[in-house]
Amino acid sequence: MLRSKIAGIGMYVPKNVITNQDLTQYMDTNDEWIQERTGIKERRYADRTGETTATMGVEAAKIAIERAGIIAQDIDFIVFATLSPDYYFPGCGVLVQRALKLKEIGALDIRNQCSGFVYALSVADQFIKTGMYKNILVIGSEKHSFGLDFSTRGRNVAVIFGDGAGAVVLQPTQDPNQGILSTHLHSDGESAEILAMYNPGTHANHWGQYADFAEAKIGEQFMSHEMIDKAQNFPFMDGPAVFKKAVVKFPEVVMEALQANGLQPSDINMLIPHQANLRIAQFVQQQLKLGDDQVYNNIQQYGNTTAASVPIALCEAWEKGKIRQGDLVCLAAFGSGFTWASALLKW
Numbered sequence: 001m002l003r004s005k006i007a008g009i010g011m012y013v014p015k016n017v018i019t020n021q022d023l024t025q026y027m028d029t030n031d032e033w034i035q036e037r038t039g040i041k042e043r044r045y046a047d048r049t050g051e052t053t054a055t056m057g058v059e060a061a062k063i064a065i066e067r068a069g070i071i072a073q074d075i076d077f078i079v080f081a082t083l084s085p086d087y088y089f090p091g092c093g094v095l096v097q098r099a100l101k102l103k104e105i106g107a108l109d110i111r112n113q114c115s116g117f118v119y120a121l122s123v124a125d126q127f128i129k130t131g132m133y134k135n136i137l138v139i140g141s142e143k144h145s146f147g148l149d150f151s152t153r154g155r156n157v158a159v160i161f162g163d164g165a166g167a168v169v170l171q172p173t174q175d176p177n178q179g180i181l182s183t184h185l186h187s188d189g190e191s192a193e194i195l196a197m198y199n200p201g202t203h204a205n206h207w208g209q210y211a212d213f214a215e216a217k218i219g220e221q222f223m224s225h226e227m228i229d230k231a232q233n234f235p236f237m238d239g240p241a242v243f244k245k246a247v248v249k250f251p252e253v254v255m256e257a258l259q260a261n262g263l264q265p266s267d268i269n270m271l272i273p274h275q276a277n278l279r280i281a282q283f284v285q286q287q288l289k290l291g292d293d294q295v296y297n298n299i300q301q302y303g304n305t306t307a308a309s310v311p312i313a314l315c316e317a318w319e320k321g322k323i324r325q326g327d328l329v330c331l332a333a334f335g336s337g338f339t340w341a342s343a344l345l346k347w
């Protein structure tokens with residue numbers, strides 16, 4: 001049976017390190033609160049003009065392509081996951097196609113926030129398994145620092161997020177001991193507004209029962225002064241509500257992947273959870289009774305990089321020699337939507 005394998009992996013994080021202490025010059029916060037509630041010590045911020053979501057994705061992609069032992073022109077499809085695209089449209093996929101001088105291949109953008117990369121991997125996996133494509137570039141990248149409320153009003157969101165990118169090249173394999181065993185995708189739109197960026201958008205106050213949206217006037221549908229005054233151009237998050245759902249759905253979707261393959265938590269060599277909050281990852285570890293060497297976290301250094309967090313953590317764990325050939329690796333993510341997902345693979 002044809003399976004997909006990760007043939008090459010790469011990551012890119014900007015050089016600019018922002019410590020918790022650095023954030024105190026913009027908002028009323030402190031290192032102790034941030035570390036205690038999230039585990040984050042520092043994050044990276046992209047260069048204001050020189051680095052974009054797409055360019056960071058390109059840097060990660062170049063490494064993944066080289067490690068896969070192919071050249072850029074061998075790529076036959078792109079799947080790009082982000083919530084912070086360079087443009088509202090077109091998506092980042094075409095910018096990668098242009099920057100890497102790829103053939104006129106298909107480029108698909110995925111909008112699934114924190115679970116974006118796992119969704120993207122699942123989509124790419126289907127194309128490989130059907131034999132349609134042979135070298136798919138899957139990217140997760142975010143430039144959060146451009147869209148956060150750095151006043152005290154936005155501190156519960158702003159301190160969490162960081163910038164960066166991760167990428168993999170997926171290829172087909174006939175090896176029964178290697179590749180993606182299964183992927184599992186879920187959503188529940190009931191709480192769509194509790195972790196969301198409302199504008200720019202076409203909602204025109206339609207979903208007003210969930211949030212106090214500013215009225216959209218003719219000619220101002222996407223963005224009005226009133227929307228900006230109400231801070232509705234920034235991400236909104238009801239943190240505790242997201243936390244409560246995350247600690248249920250993370251273990252559930254990991255167990256779903258294991259059960260689909262007749263496996264147990266003890267079979268996992270490495271769990272790569274989306275880096276939302278160290279406390280969430282530790283809770284999941286405890287629930288699944290996993291040892292410290294079975295879970296990889298790096299939110300301490302990079303913050304929450306949403307669609308980039310899983311490939312960055314996977315890449316770093318692999319670069320540190322914590323993932324070896326034949327290892328059972330589980331990727332799991334939960335976030336805005338809500339959407340959540342897992343992927344189980346043999347490295």
Ligand code: UT7
Pocket residue numbers: 028029030033034037038114155156157159195238239240241242243246275276277280304306334335336
């Ligand atoms: O990846 C996307 C998915 N997102 C998540 O999974 C995030 C899930 N949620 C969380 O990680 C946590 O809810 C947060 C880290 C966002 C917040 O932690 P919390 O323990 O839930 O705190 P809280 O929101 O209940 O706020 C507690 C207090 C509040 O003050 P009062 O009302 O008790 O006086 C906040 O105003 O902490 C205050 N606060 C801060 N204080 C210092 C909120 N943000 C900050 C801050 N610095 N940055």
